[in-house]
Amino acid sequence: MVPRFWLKVARRACRYSLHRGIHALSAEKTESILQITRRDGRYSPQAYYFIFDALDFTIQRMRKARHVTGKELLEGVRAYATESFGFLARTVLGEWGITATSDFGEIVFNLVDAGLLSRTEKDTRADFEGLYDFDEAFVEEFRRSLANVTLA
Secondary structure, X not given: OOOHHHHHHHHHHHHHHHHHHHHHOOHHHHHHHHHHHHHOOOOOHHHHHXXXXXXXXXXXXXXXOOOOOHXXXXXXXXXXXXXXXXXXXXXXXXXXXXXXXXXXXXXXXXXXXXXXXXXXXXXXXXXXXXXXXXXXXXXXXXXXXXXXXXXX
């Protein structure tokens, strides 16, 4: 169970991402995302804005601009979520309806179906399934990094 104080911090993080997303995307893209969330209510609009931010983050980390695979995007998502939300990353993502890597695939393909992202013939939803465990990626990894800082 997450203490109430940290849930408030996580909700603020969710509002920040929503605010940032609305201003970072065109009105047309924002409306398309809102239509997606009305059609498929599993994920909040913030989850879709986050994917765009994580994709930008991932592309910036690459040496050369090119198509990003599902695996590459998921690694970028993990790094971006950890950098953005710290040990609250899992909680924030959960608030948006994201509890497994396959959820990112669903979000990406909803964006592809809406014409907001593109894909190659090789890209599938299966590319996003089971790449990492959320507890391991966002909780245990963060605990280990804190332990290393404390021991240093």
